[in-house]
Amino acid sequence: MEELDAAVVRAWALGARASLDLARPHIDAVNVFPVADGDTGTNVLLTVDGGVTALAALPVDASTAAAARAFAHGAMLAARGNSGVIVSQYLAGFAASLPEAPGPTQVAEALAAAAREARGAVADPQEGTVLTLADAVGTRAARAAADGASTTVLLTAAVADAHRALARISAEHPVLRRAHVLDAGACALLVVLDALVAAVRGEAPAAGAPDWLPSRPATLDGVPEPTGAxxxxxxxxxxxGAGGDLGAExxxxxxxxxxxxxxxxxxxxxxxxxxxxxxxxxxxxxxxxxxxxxxxxxxxxxxxxxxxxxxxxxxxxxxxxxxxxxxxxxxxxxxxxxxxxxxxxxxxxxxxxxxxxxxxxxxxxxxxxxxxxxxxxxxxxxxxxxxxxxxxxxxxxxxxxxxxxxxxxxxxxxxxxxxxxxGRVRAAAVDGDLVAGVDALLGAVGTPGDLSLTVLHRDDVEPGTADRLAELLGARTDGVEPVLVGPTGSGPRFVVGID
Structure with a gap:
């Protein structure tokens, strides 16, 4: 029977990355919350990959706590998307609460701390998501520890219970319920926790995508459109020496x-x-x-x-x-x-x-x-x-x-x-009147019929500037519309590109 030590943490990280790589397309396919952008599996994979990279740089004789902290820190720096950020904070909460040579009680406490930290990372926590699942794992682990279970039995029982509760938990969220889908973030966290169970039991990660993951994409009927572009x-x-809670601010x-x-x-x-x-x-x-x-x-x-x-x-x-x-x-x-x-x-x-x-x-x-x-x-x-x-x-x-x-x-x-x-573009800065400056540049470089004009402006341009440029181009060329981009807030007043 294995216990949680530095070697198990390393095996956990590698196993989680390998399993997420296989599970990624299935998790992406059911990603409808908080945004239906089909990337939760990919984001958590990239997040965990950052943790693996950080862990690989740690000396081989590093302690259990140091290994867990390196895994979490690398994941936090590499975190992608909402779900990746949450999973990285879950790992950070777990690592911060893990002492050297942790026993079952300490592992259960670390799982509970992980759930609290993950929930605290989100400005608007939603039930029926990965946060609810994380709470359930921590609660079940605490019960198993109180019953005298070993670390291996405790983790196995807590994660198995989470699997059984996944569909019920996901149905608590109205968006997931309407889409008839499991929460993608919860699925990703379960893949990570399955890897922890395998590592503590001394087992290799599964060779294929987990069979419990959905095999078809979610329906997007009734799923709200994202509100931030x-x-x-x-x-x-x-x-x-910073004071106050920077995270809260x-x-x-x-x-x-x-x-x-x-x-x-x-x-x-x-x-x-x-x-x-x-x-x-x-x-x-x-x-x-x-x-x-x-x-x-x-x-x-x-x-x-x-x-x-x-x-x-x-x-x-x-x-x-x-x-x-x-x-x-x-x-x-x-x-x-x-x-x-x-x-x-x-x-x-x-x-x-x-x-x-x-x-x-x-x-x-x-x-x-x-x-x-x-x-x-x-x-x-x-x-x-x-x-x-x-x-x-x-x-x-x-x-x-x-x-x-x-x-x-x-x-x-x-x-x-x-x-x-x-290869074609020629650029020049214009400090005075934009239209007069462009006119002079066109006279200097010639005006082939397919010319295009791009203007980068530092400040807001005067009303009608684009129309005046279009009129100038219409007189000198085939009338291609100018493209004005800005304000940049820095640099020359105007930079003109002629192609």
Whole structure:
């Protein structure tokens, strides 16, 4: 009979990742709450994978508690989506309550603490979800410990009871009940807990997807539409000597901006998740400490791994920017957007995360002047993950032009279209009257019939500016509409791109 030690924690982490990899498409298919975006299995897999990576860097002789903390901390930093954030906080609560050489009572207490921490991570806890299931596991484990059960028997009984209760628990939630589906987050947590049971029993993880998972997608009839168009995730480092509950303040601020709010913390770091219509403000409101790893994407965009399976030729796009004001624009165009915060540079790990978030097998990266060259070199040298191509978009204007070309092309040729556009575009700054400046530029470069014009503006433009530009283009070219993007909030007053 096995007990919970560092070797079991390592086996648990590896087993959870392997099992989630097999279970992922089944969990994605039943994901209807809090948003029906089909990515819960993928998000929890990526979250746990971050925990496995952190655990692998730990010395082999590390203690049980240290191994559990490393697993949880890595998962928290890598957390994706609402469900991934919740599972990472579950792992953090479990690890924080786990002493060295834990016995059955301590394991039961750790499971109860995990449930409390997971619930506390969410601004609007909902019953009938993963939170209710986590409570049930903790309650059953406490009963087993009081009855004198060993750790192995305790975990086996608690998780088996959770399986039996899963359908009943899911039916408590009105959205899940209408969709006739199990809660995807609860399914993902059960896969993680099944791996813990297997590890403590000394068993290998199952070779196939669990047979208890649903085999067909959920119906979306009656499932509410998401109320926030963009998903924003970022890390906030707690300042030295910070007073008050930073997590509670972050949750309050994000709750005022949108829904699907989850904020988790460990070891001085806070991971923030929100669905909102105002990503610029979400990034700004999170500035309670140094920020980094800020990623914005359109909630409805293809991003889960299943998107690659449905369209293997699809290219993903990562756009990097130093302008939070443009994050929504890039995301609306289909890019996973990395926002460089003033407090920290964009790292290779940040880019690797964003590349994975596209859900594509091949990904184009637009540096946008927000990423250092050595970081891009490290990204290209990364062996694991999708094929990456870094395009020659070294400033904001060229990143905008490449994004427009990418979004306007057929998926499989999108990167080629962006490369061609970058090769053709000529850029110039205009400090005075925009229309007069564009007129002068057109006179200098010539005006072929298929010319296009992109204008990046720092401040709000005067009413009628777009119409005046369109009139100018109509007189000089075939009348292609100009594209105005901004305000950027920084840089030259105008930057004009002629293609």
């Amino acid at each position: 963009f998903e924003v995730m970022l890390l906030v480092h707690e300042p030295e 972050l949750r309050s601020r994000m709750h005022a901006l949108g829904d699907s709010v989850a904020v988790v913390g460990a070891d001085g770091w806070w991971h923030v998740h929100v669905h909102t219509d105002d990503p610029e403000r979400a990034v700004a409101e999170a500035a309670l400490g140094p920020r980094e790893q800020a990623v914005v994407r359109l909630v409805d965009s293809p991003h889960a791994a299943s998107a690659s399976e449905e369209d293997p030729g699809r290219w993903g796009l990562v756009a990097c920017t130093s302008s939070p004001a443009l994050a929504a624009w890039y995301a609306t165009a289909g890019a996973v957007t990395v926002v460089r915060c003033p407090e920290a540079p964009v790292s290779t790990a940040h880019l690797v995360r964003a590349v994975a978030d596209t859900g594509a097998r091949s990904v184009a990266v637009l540096p946008g002047g927000a990423v250092e060259g050595d970081v891009l070199a490290e990204l290209l040298a990364t062996e694991r993950g999708p094929v990456v191509e870094v395009l020659d978009a070294a400033d904001e204007l060229r990143t905008v032009v490449a994004t427009l070309a990418f979004a306007g092309a057929v998926s499989s040729s999108a990167t080629h279209a962006a490369v061609l556009a970058l």
